[in-house]
Amino acid sequence: MKRKKGNADRLTAGAWWSRNRWSCVILAAALVLFIVVRMAAVTFEQPQPRGDEYAEYETGVVTDILSDNTEADTVADGGYRGEQLLLAQVRSGQYKGETMQVYNYVGPLYGQPLKVGQRAVLLISTYRDGSHTATVYEYDRAVGLAVTVGLFLLATVAVGGKVGAKSLVALAVTLVCLFWILIPLLMKGASTLLTVFLVCAYITVVTMVILGGVCRKTVCAALGTVAGTALALLFGLLSQSLLRIDGLRLTDVEPLLQLRQTGTPLGLRGLLVAGVVISALGAVMDVAMSISSALTEVHTVAPDRDGRALFRSGMNIGRDMVGTMTNTLILAFLGSGLSFIIYLYSLGLDPRQLISSPYMATEVISGIASSIGVILAVPLTALITSFILVKDKKPKAPCGSKPEDKKLPKEVQ
Structure with a gap:
């Protein structure tokens, strides 16, 4: 019985290959062409060393709100204006684990007020003397994007x-x-x-x-x-x-x-x-x-x-x-x-x-x-x-x- 089952499996694999061999050949050729063109398209350069002053974008979590004067603007259809002074714990990069004071500047066309526990992308600037400051670049949308894409993938497959x-x-x-x-x-x-x-x-x-x-x-x-x-x-x-x-x-x-x-x-x-x-x-x-x-x-x-x-x-x-x-x-x-x-x-x-x-x-x-x-x-x-x-x-x-x-x-x- 085992021999018959093995023969059946081989026949099934052989039938699959017979039906799909040209597809495999074309996809393999397309992959080779992709690799060749990709190598020709990209100019490999050595990474440039960072200067004495540089900026990095890292993730952080708001741990406290020290001050907040943001308010809704009726002229801007309820968009917020103002600024916040926050405490945020850095969750990535060389300053991971450090708690910093960060300013969050808010306007109708940029930024939004943040609450304790929300994640944000921080713009951390490092200076020649080793000091560094941080401001809020934007609300961290990575999780939301992942959920949105995941729902799309799930619906498509389902x-x-x-x-x-x-x-x-x-x-x-x-x-x-x-x-x-x-x-x-x-x-x-x-x-x-x-x-x-x-x-x-x-x-x-x-x-x-x-x-x-x-x-x-x-x-x-x-x-x-x-x-x-x-x-x-x-x-x-x-x-x-x-x-x-x-x-x-x-x-x-x-x-x-x-x-x-x-x-x-x-x-x-x-x-x-x-x-x-x-x-x-x-x-x-x-x-x-x-x-x-x-x-x-x-x-x-x-x-x-x-x-x-x-x-x-x-x-x-x-x-x-x-x-x-x-x-x-x-x-x-x-x-x-x-x-x-x-x-x-x-x-x-x-x-x-x-x-x-x-x-x-x-x-x-x-x-x-x-x-x-x-x-x-x-x-x-x-x-x-x-x-x-x-x-x-x-x-x-x-x-x-x-x-x-x-x-x-x-x-x-």
């Missing part, structure tokens, strides 16, 4: 099961690529648009393989996503040229301009369209996978449909998605700038003044170019999927299905 867990892995890959590959490459002077597009294509391939393995459905979805993202990039460049505006007119580009003046060869002009491509990637990927998955199911049930019929089915499915997805993208961009929109509305600007403002131009490019990527991903994915599926008249089980699911229902047969 509702999505294995697919939800895979989506979290794909999300982690996306974040690592953005922060460990894209930004370091841009900081070293790599071409902004080309680098962003290649990183997005890499994220697309790895994400699709993680979620669905290597099969026709994921191949079609990946190709549709890359094509839709490329068109969003091209339309963004066209809109940028027509409106005569680029990344130099972004509202938060001034610190980056100062960074260039210190010698960092960061390309600023392409940042506007680069942001469009990154923001559109998730929506385009969603649309492409939905259409590819739906057409694969249609082909599995009705393998006699020709490519034209499959394309029409994909377009019918995609039209229902375009309206809501486009609305989602536009509202996302408007929602991110809601406070500034309210400010502009309060000024009572002339329509011509508003239309010609850089803010309006950048928002139009961001919202519409992203939507164009989603809209054009529909026919592109439908065309690619129908072309690939009609080559094989024999229906195959969708990705991730069990062998016994390959049989069609009797009424279809």
Whole structure:
């Protein structure tokens, strides 16, 4: 019996490898590529020694309130103003365990009153003579962030099961690529648009393989996503040229301009369209996978449909998605700038003044170019999927299905 069980285990492992070998090969190649690019993206420098005077950010806990003159300001919608003198015990760094007097400066736009027992991030300044002082930098949000992220992970796995867990892995890959590959490459002077597009294509391939393995459905979805993202990039460049505006007119580009003046060869002009491509990637990927998955199911049930019929089915499915997805993208961009929109509305600007403002131009490019990527991903994915599926008249089980699911229902047969 033990021998039979061992043979069954080996057969199961062999079957798993047979179904997933290409996924493993592609993910292994992607990992090697990631390591190579990461090594090229980062310039290893020796850590610079600290000078005679330096500042550190450490955690601390409020143990006592010595004075407090903070009060709510009705003009600032109940925001607090004033300052506190606190006793705080340092919980990290070279001064761990020491109790210090710290000032907490509070205003409507920064800081908040603290209570005994609350944690805060302390800015500790050390001087040449060895003395040191501390002020409250901000409320310590590490625990709150951990709880929020934990609830998100729990909900994703609880509702999505294995697919939800895979989506979290794909999300982690996306974040690592953005922060460990894209930004370091841009900081070293790599071409902004080309680098962003290649990183997005890499994220697309790895994400699709993680979620669905290597099969026709994921191949079609990946190709549709890359094509839709490329068109969003091209339309963004066209809109940028027509409106005569680029990344130099972004509202938060001034610190980056100062960074260039210190010698960092960061390309600023392409940042506007680069942001469009990154923001559109998730929506385009969603649309492409939905259409590819739906057409694969249609082909599995009705393998006699020709490519034209499959394309029409994909377009019918995609039209229902375009309206809501486009609305989602536009509202996302408007929602991110809601406070500034309210400010502009309060000024009572002339329509011509508003239309010609850089803010309006950048928002139009961001919202519409992203939507164009989603809209054009529909026919592109439908065309690619129908072309690939009609080559094989024999229906195959969708990705991730069990062998016994390959049989069609009797009424279809």
